[in-house]
Amino acid sequence: NAGVMQNPRHLVRRRGQEARLRCSPMKGHSHVYWYRQLPEEGLKFMVYLQKENIIDESGMPKERFSAEFPKEGPSILRIQQVVRGDSAAYFCASSQGINQPQHFGDGTRLSIL
Amino acid sequence: QQQVKQSPQSLIVQKGGISIINCAYENTAFDYFPWYQQFPGKGPALLIAIRPDVSEKKEGRFTISFNKSAKQFSLHIMDSQPGDSATYFCAASARPRGAGNNRKLIWGLGTSLAVNP
Numbered sequence: 001n002a003g004v005m006q007n008p009r010h011l012v013r014r015r016g017q018e019a020r021l022r023c024s025p026m027k028g029h030s031h032v033y034w035y036r037q038l039p040e041e042g043l044k045f046m047v048y049l050q051k052e053n054i055i056d057e058s059g060m061p062k063e064r065f066s067a068e069f070p071k072e073g074p075s076i077l078r079i080q081q082v083v084r085g086d087s088a089a090y091f092c093a094s095s096q097g098i099n100q101p102q103h104f105g106d107g108t109r110l111s112i113l
Numbered sequence: 114q115q116q117v118k119q120s121p122q123s124l125i126v127q128k129g130g131i132s133i134i135n136c137a138y139e140n141t142a143f144d145y146f147p148w149y150q151q152f153p154g155k156g157p158a159l160l161i162a163i164r165p166d167v168s169e170k171k172e173g174r175f176t177i178s179f180n181k182s183a184k185q186f187s188l189h190i191m192d193s194q195p196g197d198s199a200t201y202f203c204a205a206s207a208r209p210r211g212a213g214n215n216r217k218l219i220w221g222l223g224t225s226l227a228v229n230p
Contacts, residue, residue, distance in 0.1 A: 004156070033217060042119075042202055042220030043157070056215050091156050098209055098216055101147065104156035 002027065004094050004105035005074075012111045013082050021077040021108045025094030032075045033102060034060075034067060037089045046090075049075060079110075087112045116140055117205050119221025126228050132190040134224045136203035139184065143205040145216065148177065148188045151200045151223075160201075161188075193228045200225050 005024040013019050025032050030051050035043035045059040049069040060067065064082075069075040079086055089109045093102035118137045126132045136146075144165055149157035163170045163177040163186065170177045176189040190197055204218040 006156075031215075033215075035218075040223075042117075042204075042222045043218070044220070045217040048215040048217060056217065059217070095216070101159050101162065102216070102218065103159065104149075106154070106156045 004029075004092055004103055006090075006092050006105035006108050008108060009106065010109050010111070012113060014113045015083060016081050019079040019082050019086070019110055021079075021090050021092075021110070022074040023077070023092030023094075023105060024074040025092075026096075026103055029094035029096050029103075031095045031098060031100075032069050033093045033095075034075075034077050035091045035093065037091060037107070043091060046077070082110075082112050084112045086110060115222070116219045117203060117221045119203050119224060121224060122222070123225040124227070126193045126226065128193065128195060128228055128230050130193050130228075132193045132197070132226055132228070133187060134201055134203070134226070135185065135187045136205075136221050137183075137185045138205050138219075140205070140207065140219075141184070142207040143219075144208050145206045146177070146179065146186050147204050147218070148175075149202045149204065151202065157202060190226075193226075195228045195230050198226055198228050 032049045034046040037043045047060045047067045048056040064080045066078045089107045091107045093104045095102045147162035148160045151157045161172045161175045174191045179186045200223045203221040206216045
């Protein structure tokens with residue numbers, strides 16, 4: 001019974017590089033949410049996707065950030081030209097349906113040098 | 114502006130005691146209120162959740178009390194154990210309405226609980 005799988009668990013990038021974060025939802029789950037957590041803070045919603053569709057990206061910065069959830073393969077959160085302020089833990093959650101509970105992965109901790 | 118306000122920020126309880134964490138919200142469109150437990154280096158794990166049609170829900174040692182008129186809800190951990198030491202988050206979401214809406218969770222800032230042996 002694999003849960004939500006995120007990789008890498010830790011990612012170090014230099015300013016200006018690209019970061020790609022991957023999320024494989026639980027089996028049978030077609031709804032994916034991405035959240036960002038800064039130290040000592042709660043999670044902040046970024047984007048909600050269903051297979052091949054971005055449904056709500058209202059929490060995601062309009063520049064440098066993008067997300068996808070292709071028909072095959074994991075969901076990807078992509079951050080281009082990273083800056084120090086992008087350092088955070090990024091969590092992915094999946095659910096079986098829009099009104100079903102969200103189950104979280106263990107996150108990717110992104111550090112920007 | 115914090116839509117879900119959580120208190121206290123930290124809490125120390127003796128083993129066997131009751132841990133109580135409180136949350137308050139403003140948005141009356143919220144209709145789902147989960148509590149998550151997070152250990153260091155891990156993702157949040159769903160503990161228990163409630164909808165506003167009931168005033169209390171209990172699962173094992175964990176109880177949610179919900180006061181719709183006051184727009185408050187709380188988590189009670191009975192017989193607290195050292196293994197309960199973690200950060201606890203309350204959250205809320207609103208019923209999806211129309212295209213683009215979803216069950217995105219709005220989070221409190223968390224409560225760091227330490228249970229002394």
